[in-house]
Amino acid sequence: MKKQNLAWITGVIALLPFAYGMGATALIRKTRYRITQQLDERKGIALTFDDGPHPVYTMQLLDLLKRYQIKATFFVLGQNVRQYPNVVERMHKEGHQIGIHHDRHTSSWLLTPSQLSHEIKETHRAIVNVTGESPILYRPPWGLLNAATLFVTKPYQIILWSHVFQDWKIESCKSGLLEGLRNTPAEGSIVLLHDDGTNRGADDEAPAYMLDRLSIYLEEAVAEGVEFVPVNGLKR
């Protein structure tokens, strides 16, 4: 084989992992194919919470949502569902929508197609075991996709977000979260928040600060007549 050809082939092979993860994420998110990141033709804000359920923070959050009769959407980790089924049971009973995050908080960039499928199936199973209902929504951790995502997640609607405020960091909760929430358009936004801070890159106690700011915001927003809706049934 000519040296030139060998260099070319080596180059292509070296780039494959980037194409599989980063390239696929950029392409799919740019085309927005099967991706929902904004609500259409429906007034309101969808509050979505990732990474739970957490035995303390998710319960406090459910109390808060109940106070204002708000239905939200939770993207849960399968391992947490198995650990805290009572929290998910309550979530379901109180009318919130439950979608799939992953079984563990893993990046799709590091998962083979069969590992990705396993993450999703395990979480699906964990949710069904508690609620008796099949989830129809999927949100990948960090919003990262891979070249197999569209194929593996065919039965689900992929939900990203329009507004995120780094609420996994205590500092961001203190400095910009309340202002960010107040500035979120009341029509069609999908807000991403977190009810568990134990994952990589997050502060363990951040959900306590998130809950504090969210409760201030909800009191104001509900008084102003802002509507909050679960993601369910929304068009792409």
Ligand SMILES: [Zn+2]
């Ligand atoms: Zn997450």
